[in-house]
Amino acid sequence: MDEQGLICDAQKGDLDAFNRLVLAYQDAVYTHAYRMLGDESAADDATQETFIAAYQAIKTFRGGSFRAWLFRIVTNQCYDELRRKQRHPTTPLEPLSSDDEEVESPKWLGDDSNSPEESFDQQALREAIQHCLNGLAPEFRSVVLLVDVQGMDYNEAARALGVPVGTIKSRLARARLRIQHCLQGFWELLPNEFRLVDEESP
Amino acid sequence: MTSPSLSDRDYELISAFLDGEVDARQKKDIEGRLSRDTQFRSAYEQMSRTRQLMRSQPLLRAPRTYTLSSKAVAALQPTKRALLSFPALLQAASAFASVVFLILFGLNWLTADRMRSAAPLASQEILLQSTELAPLELPSEVSQIAPAEEQPMAKSMPTVMPIQPIAPEIGGMGGGADERADSGVEMEAPLLEPSSGTELLAPTDTITAPARMAPLAIPGEGDVYSQQVPSEESIPESQDVSEFNETESLVRGLSQSWFIRQVLYGVLAIVFAIIAIRTGKRKD
Numbered sequence: 001m002d003e004q005g006l007i008c009d010a011q012k013g014d015l016d017a018f019n020r021l022v023l024a025y026q027d028a029v030y031t032h033a034y035r036m037l038g039d040e041s042a043a044d045d046a047t048q049e050t051f052i053a054a055y056q057a058i059k060t061f062r063g064g065s066f067r068a069w070l071f072r073i074v075t076n077q078c079y080d081e082l083r084r085k086q087r088h089p090t091t092p093l094e095p096l097s098s099d100d101e102e103v104e105s106p107k108w109l110g111d112d113s114n115s116p117e118e119s120f121d122q123q124a125l126r127e128a129i130q131h132c133l134n135g136l137a138p139e140f141r142s143v144v145l146l147v148d149v150q151g152m153d154y155n156e157a158a159r160a161l162g163v164p165v166g167t168i169k170s171r172l173a174r175a176r177l178r179i180q181h182c183l184q185g186f187w188e189l190l191p192n193e194f195r196l197v198d199e200e201s202p
Numbered sequence: 203m204t205s206p207s208l209s210d211r212d213y214e215l216i217s218a219f220l221d222g223e224v225d226a227r228q229k230k231d232i233e234g235r236l237s238r239d240t241q242f243r244s245a246y247e248q249m250s251r252t253r254q255l256m257r258s259q260p261l262l263r264a265p266r267t268y269t270l271s272s273k274a275v276a277a278l279q280p281t282k283r284a285l286l287s288f289p290a291l292l293q294a295a296s297a298f299a300s301v302v303f304l305i306l307f308g309l310n311w312l313t314a315d316r317m318r319s320a321a322p323l324a325s326q327e328i329l330l331q332s333t334e335l336a337p338l339e340l341p342s343e344v345s346q347i348a349p350a351e352e353q354p355m356a357k358s359m360p361t362v363m364p365i366q367p368i369a370p371e372i373g374g375m376g377g378g379a380d381e382r383a384d385s386g387v388e389m390e391a392p393l394l395e396p397s398s399g400t401e402l403l404a405p406t407d408t409i410t411a412p413a414r415m416a417p418l419a420i421p422g423e424g425d426v427y428s429q430q431v432p433s434e435e436s437i438p439e440s441q442d443v444s445e446f447n448e449t450e451s452l453v454r455g456l457s458q459s460w461f462i463r464q465v466l467y468g469v470l471a472i473v474f475a476i477i478a479i480r481t482g483k484r485k486d
Contacts, residue, residue, distance in 0.1 A: 019269040030264040044265060051268045056278060129259060147221065148256035154223050173210070173217035180252040190255070 007066055010058050018058065022051050025067070028150060029074050035145050036078035038134050046081055050074040068159040071150070075142050075161060082138050125189045132182035140175040147172055207241050216246050220253055292481060296474030303467035310460040 003024075009017035029050055034043035050073050061069055133141050139161075146157040147168070154172075158165045183190065218224045219232045235242045 015270060015272060015275060022269050023267065026264040026268045027261050029268075031262040034262055040265070047264065048268055051270065052274075052278065055270055055275065126259065129256070144256065148253060149259055149261075151257070154218075154221065169218050169223065170210075170214055172221075173214040176217055176249055176252050176256075177213055179256065180248055183252065183255070 003066060007058070007061065010055075011061065018055055021066070025070055026051070028067075029070065032071060032074055032145055032150065033078055035130065035133060035149060036075070036138065036141060037081055038130055042081055042085075046074060046077045049077050053077070065156050065159060067150075068152070068156045071146060071152075071160040072162065075146075078142070079138055121189065125186070125191075128183065128186035128189050129179075131186075132179045135182055136175055136178055140171050140178070143168055143171040144175040144179065148176075208245055212242065213245065213249070216242075216249050217253075219246075220250055288481065292474055292478040296471060296478045299467055299471035299474050303464070303471045306460070306464050306467055310464050313460065 003021070006017045006021050010021060026047065030043055030047045033046040033050070034040065037043050037046060050070070053073050054070055057073070133144070136144070142161060143157060146152045146160055147154070152160065154165045154168045158168050161168070215224065215228060215232055219229065224232065236246055
């Protein structure tokens with residue numbers, strides 16, 4: 001895919017070219033939104049809003065990393081959503097059983113790539129990581145997600161967040177350290193190669 | 203676990219070293235510390251595993267496609283008019299009313315101060331003019347009338363009251379009693395004797411301000427004052443006093459209108475702000 005060509009066409013109003021860019025980035029954008037917000041529905045909305053905003057602003061894109069530009073939009077959408085959540089906190093609704101008790105969604109049933117046991121472990125680990133990410137301030141969360149999950153270098157992350165490279169460096173170190181501390185509580189979920197402490201330790 | 207001997211800067215260096223974001227000198231320093239400092243090495247290994255764990259997390263699959271249809275794009279156009287929406291207009295109106303309120307409040311505060319300081323001076327000026335324009339044949343002390351607020355008002359104002367131009371013990375503002383004594387002017391008898399049938403309700407030490415006497419000075423009304431004071435002298439005095447009254451009422455009227463406007467704009471600003479906040483909340 002010639003990304004620059006698609007961007008130029010999209011800037012001229014070619015909707016198909018823009019939609020090809022959407023298809024190329026939607027998984028990454030959705031993952032970032034989900035990791036930032038910790039909620040599928042909110043991540044879905046944020047992703048949709050991101051691509052709408054990107055379409056409306058595509059003419060203002062002046063070159064450089066399109067990914068950084070797009071992730072700046074989605075990160076700002078997530079900050080807005082987090083602020084809104086803070087102002088109007090809500091309780092998520094879980095499905096109810098026949099005796100009116102909440103039933104947790106068995107998400108692992110939807111993934112047929114691994115055995116249920118493996119899927120459960122992976123899901124538990126993913127949730128443990130998400131729990132630790134949720135404990136970070138949004139500014140720290142976004143840095144660790146862009147660098148470690150999206151694989152951006154410091155310059156690209158700095159452009160995506162509109163902060164200096166030095167800020168990325170310090171925030172990333174602190175975020176990694178906090179996640180490291182947080183994951184000590186989930187050591188039994190971690191694969192052997194990732195165990196941060198000896199098994200004798202709690 | 204963080205090592206107590208390592209600083210935030212050390213962890214920052216380790217993190218940047220793991221991402222290959224250090225310069226050659228820093229790289230050499232870190233490699234040296236890794237070979238000789240066990241705590242530094244342990245911190246490096248733990249952070250390296252955390253980083254690997256985070257990087258091992260796969261990208262999620264989007265639950266649907268987010269491509270835009272031409273219909274959806276067409277529907278996006280009206281959002282440009284959102285600036286002219288009702289809450290936005292209310293917010294602008296609220297901001298405008300607040301600014302006007304603040305300006306008026308400031309102006310009112312400034313002008314009220316000036317008016318307050320100007321009012322006594324104006325009344326003095328008018329009264330002095332009145333004495334210059336309409337000199338009664340009175341001793342010099344009589345024409346030196348104190349400002350209105352310095353003279354005690356009679357608690358019970360008679361509707362029919364004889365003029366008591368000057369009481370011997372008052373003597374005007376400038377200590378006229380002493381001057382009178384020095385000048386030797388005879389002031390034993392009052393200039394205007396009340397007629398025998400007239401009640402003398404006001405005591406001699408409660409001479410009222412000229413402004414309060416003005417209505418009594420209208421010629422041809424047949425009251426005691428008009429009978430006692432020659433009409434050609436009372437006419438210009440009453441005009442000046444009425445001028446003073448007009449000025450006073452103008453000052454009062456101005457300050458009242460300023461106050462009303464101030465309150466109105468304040469109320470307006472608050473109402474607009476409340477509506478804007480409520481509509482904004484509903485929008486959220």
